[in-house]
Amino acid sequence: MTTGETYAEFAAREARGVSPVYERLASAVARDEGFLGLLAGLPAAKRQPNLFFGVVRLLGGPVADPAAFRDFATAHWPKIEAEMRVRITQTNEAGRCAVLLPLLAALPQPLALLEVGASAGLCLYPDRYSYRYGDHAVGTGEPVLTCAAHGLVPPAERPRVVWRADLDLNPLNVTDPADVAWLDALIWPEHDHRRARLGAAAAIAAADPPLLVPGDLGDDLPALAAQAPADATLVVFHTSVLHLVPAPRRTAFTATVTGLPGHWIANESLGVLPYDPLPPPPTGGSVHVLALDGRPTAWTRPHGQEITWIS
Numbered sequence: 423m424t425t426g427e428t429y430a431e432f433a434a435r436e437a438r439g440v441s442p443v444y445e446r447l448a449s450a451v452a453r454d455e456g457f458l459g460l461l462a463g464l465p466a467a468k469r470q471p472n473l474f475f476g477v478v479r480l481l482g483g484p485v486a487d488p489a490a491f492r493d494f495a496t497a498h499w500p501k502i503e504a505e506m507r508v509r510i511t512q513t514n515e516a517g518r519c520a521v522l523l524p525l526l527a528a529l530p531q532p533l534a535l536l537e538v539g540a541s542a543g544l545c546l547y548p549d550r551y552s553y554r555y556g557d558h559a560v561g562t563g564e565p566v567l568t569c570a571a572h573g574l575v576p577p578a579e580r581p582r583v584v585w586r587a588d589l590d591l592n593p594l595n596v597t598d599p600a601d602v603a604w605l606d607a608l609i610w611p612e613h614d615h616r617r618a619r620l621g622a623a624a625a626i627a628a629a630d631p632p633l634l635v636p637g638d639l640g641d642d643l644p645a646l647a648a649q650a651p652a653d654a655t656l657v658v659f660h661t662s663v664l665h666l667v668p669a670p671r672r673t674a675f676t677a678t679v680t681g682l683p684g685h686w687i688a689n690e691s692l693g694v695l696p697y698d699p700l701p702p703p704p705t706g707g708s709v710h711v712l713a714l715d716g717r718p719t720a721w722t723r724p725h726g727q728e729i730t731w732i733s
Contacts, residue, residue: 425461425469426452432471436708436724441610443486444475450488457492460499467666468506472513472608477505480607510666512594513608514541515616516623517726518661518689519548520569523560524729525687525714527577529657534585534650534684538639538675539663542596542605543588543632544623549580551623565622572704573731574720584654586632589646593634596624616725639667640675647682656684662710662724664694680716688713689722704730 423431429452437445448471451457461469479485481501483494495502526533526548535546552561554568555576594601602624609616635646643658650656658679664672672695679686688695689712692703703709703721712720712729721730 425458428452428469429471437610439707441612443611444471447471447475447485447488447491450492454492456496460503464503464506470511472511473506473509474502476511476604476608477502477509479611480505480604485611509604510592511608512541512590512592512604513662514544514594514605514620515661515725516544516547516551516565516619517567517569517616518722519545519551520553520555520567520726521689521712521720521722521729522659522661522687522726523548523553523580524574524577525712525719526581526657527579529581529685530655532582532584532654534587534654534656535583536587536589536643536647536650536656536658538589538643538658538660539666540588540590540593540632540660542594542601542624542627543586543634544596544620544627545659545661546586546588546632547583547623547626549583550626551580553580565619567619567726569726570728571731572729573733574729585651587646587649588632588634589637589639589642590634591636591638593636595631595634596627597631639663640671640678643675643678644682647684650684656682657687658682658684659687659689661689662691664688664690676716686715688716691724701732704728 429448433445433448437448475485478495484490537546552563552566554566555571558576561580596602605620647656689710692709692711697718700718708724710722710724711718712722718732720732
């Protein structure tokens with residue numbers, strides 16, 4: 423897929439109906455030979471829309487108007503390019519806990535959670551957030567994670583977590599204002615509710631930080647997993663991570679994680695992991711496949727806003 427096609431697909435499949443600003447912007451970049459030429463100077467993995475747009479927002483650039491965006495990005499391209507080369511997309515959406523909760527709550531308690539590609543580790547606190555699935559509430563307090571649930575009965579209680587670890591090539595620290603600024607820049611422009619959620623979730627994580635370990639999801643996973651308490655159920659999980667990993671490394675990771683004690687939860691875009699034929703996914707935007715120990719259980723939306731059980 424060419425860079426132009428990547429931006430056009432992002433506009434049509436991910437941003438449409440979710441972020442009109444990014445839909446317009448991605449469509450404009452997809453047709454702009456000047457931008458496509460600049461992006462061609464970056465490694466393929468560094469050309470992605472979320473990274474480009476997030477860096478421009480981090481640097482104070484405008485995104486609401488494609489023309490103003492073009493003027494800013496062209497004038498500041500050397501600085502933008504330098505940031506894109508050293509950064510990776512690390513969207514840390516606590517709302518994804520709403521689609522993980524039905525699986526986590528059903529496992530033997532207590533849990534030892536190990537997230538790979540965890541960014542700042544905000545998804546390591548499913549026991550501290552509250553949830554609303556339609557009229558069904560789970561827990562109390564802030565933030566409240568709202569999720570439309572189809573084909574399942576939401577859990578009655580939150581899981582009990584006794585250990586949390588974050589394995590990431592570049593883990594972010596929610597007590598560092600620069601790291602929080604990058605997390606904020608990755609939130610799509612219209613999503614003020616997600617920005618408020620980030621603040622509430624970051625406060626929870628800062629009060630009780632997880633174990634932050636810089637490392638590779640394959641090479642360093644067994645050693646970190648071995649640190650989990652023996653009297654807790656180990657759960658290794660990840661969301662929207664493996665599409666950034668080359669296919670051979672995904673295969674190696676799968677072999678590693680399936681060889682560990684405990685359970686493996688994957689929540690990745692359709693096609694990232696191999697599964698037997700699945701029923702048709704819900705229409706109306708990008709979907710993920712939620713799987714437990716390699717078995718698909720549900721369709722989910724990327725930010726945790728909807729879950730549809732696979733019967």
